[in-house]
Amino acid sequence: MRSLDLLLLLFLIIAAFGVVRTKDLLGASIIFSAYSLIMAIIWQRLSAPDIALTEAAVGAGVTTILFLITIGRTVRREDE
Amino acid sequence: MKRILTFFILFLLWLLMVSAVLALPPIGSETTPVTTHVIPRYLEQGVEEAGAENIVTCVILNYRGYDTMGEVTVIFCALIAVLAVVGREDPKLHTSKVDLVGIKESVIVKSVVRFLAPFIMLFAVYIMLHGKESPGGGFQAGAILGASIIIYTMTFSYELALSKFFVKVRTLMEGAGPIAFFACGVVALFYNQNFLTYIIPGLDPVTQTAMRSLMIEIIEVGIGIGGGTVISSIFLAMEKVEK
Numbered sequence: 001m002r003s004l005d006l007l008l009l010l011f012l013i014i015a016a017f018g019v020v021r022t023k024d025l026l027g028a029s030i031i032f033s034a035y036s037l038i039m040a041i042i043w044q045r046l047s048a049p050d051i052a053l054t055e056a057a058v059g060a061g062v063t064t065i066l067f068l069i070t071i072g073r074t075v076r077r078e079d080e
Numbered sequence: 081m082k083r084i085l086t087f088f089i090l091f092l093l094w095l096l097m098v099s100a101v102l103a104l105p106p107i108g109s110e111t112t113p114v115t116t117h118v119i120p121r122y123l124e125q126g127v128e129e130a131g132a133e134n135i136v137t138c139v140i141l142n143y144r145g146y147d148t149m150g151e152v153t154v155i156f157c158a159l160i161a162v163l164a165v166v167g168r169e170d171p172k173l174h175t176s177k178v179d180l181v182g183i184k185e186s187v188i189v190k191s192v193v194r195f196l197a198p199f200i201m202l203f204a205v206y207i208m209l210h211g212k213e214s215p216g217g218g219f220q221a222g223a224i225l226g227a228s229i230i231i232y233t234m235t236f237s238y239e240l241a242l243s244k245f246f247v248k249v250r251t252l253m254e255g256a257g258p259i260a261f262f263a264c265g266v267v268a269l270f271y272n273q274n275f276l277t278y279i280i281p282g283l284d285p286v287t288q289t290a291m292r293s294l295m296i297e298i299i300e301v302g303i304g305i306g307g308g309t310v311i312s313s314i315f316l317a318m319e320k321v322e323k
Contacts, residue, residue, distance in 0.1 A: 049215035050136050053207070057223035062311055065230055069318045072177055 005045060012038050029067040036060040128285070131278070131292025132212040140217065141296050145265065145276035151219075152257040152303055159254060159310045166317045168247065174320035176238035185235060193235040200228040208304035212293065218257070218300040222307020229312040238319065245312060253309045260302025264295040 015035035022028040036059030043052035105112045122135055122143070130138035140148050204224040211217030233241040265276040273279040278292045 050217065050220065053216055053220040054223060057220060057227055061227040062223060062230065062315075065234075065315065066318065069315070073318070 001045075005042075008038055008042050008045070012042065025071050026068070029064055029071065032067070033060050033064040036063070128289060130296075131289050132296050134211065134213055134215070136215070137211055137217055137296065137300075141299055142276070142278065142292075145261075149258070149261045149265070149276070152261055152306070155307060155310055156255060156258055159314055162314045162317055166320075168313075169242065169316055169320040171239065171242045171247070173323060174238075175323050176233070176319045177321050178234060178319075179238050180321060190235055193231055197228050197232050200224060200231070204228065204304070204308070208300055209297070211300045212296060218303025219307055221300075221304035222257075223311060225304065225308030226311025226315070229308070230315050233316065233319070238316075242316070245316075250309045250313050253305050254313060255306060256309070257303040257306030260299050260306070264299050267295070 012035065015031055015038060018031045019028050019035060022031060036055055039059065040052045040055040043049075043055055109115065122139065126135045126138040127133055130142035132138045132141070204221045207216035207224065208218060208221035211221070229241070229245060232244075264278065268277045268279045269275055271279065271281050273281065278295045280288065280291055283291065
């Protein structure tokens, strides 16, 4: 199971870099949701099911939706 | 020159942090105060002192009650901030962007959500009421409840959701978390005990533990209902568009 943990941590770091490096906000928030999902699995592996539940519901679900709504309500302005 | 200076300062900061981490005792060390005093106390007397079989719930709601109460208040303040900026929705005046675009919903998504949404809500209630014995509790239940309402609103229409989750009812329930917490915490003050200890002197130990369990249950239900309505209200207020 140690290799699974290492794989999850690797994915976590890749997802974190992806969130920072992605220019497109929509893509970035979806990658952020994937990051939260990986983090929830890692919390479960660390035997903290309470935090895993919170991370899965708030991090992967509610936060992503709120980000998407905010992106939809704002205007893109790149060249200034 | 500036780059080298930045690199140098960052390197110093890195050295400082690494030395701080290296100075920490190893994880699970038997000689730190945490393992010699705190953990045995929680594990041996947690059920009796805090009134919940799940030690995490004991810590969250009893030993570290102030912290959780602050968090509950912060969530409520987030709702107030959103409502101050965006304003509350009105069923007669507002609709959502998803409804305005007019893309037809897929039948598969609709029937899956119609089938799953009640079970998600049931799961939230289960977590809320079982927070004392098993993982979970008020916060998690509130988040799942809010997420189920969000799914419902996104798949079916905004107006249908508003006709099910009335603004007036939600307004009454939004403050449930802080109110339940404060009301249960303040009981001990009347008997010259500390805030949030849930102690009522003069009772025999069994009744005392039962009273604590009851108060923790009330707080869990309050946080669950309050959190769920706060999340759904933030979502519905942000989602609204003028008709």
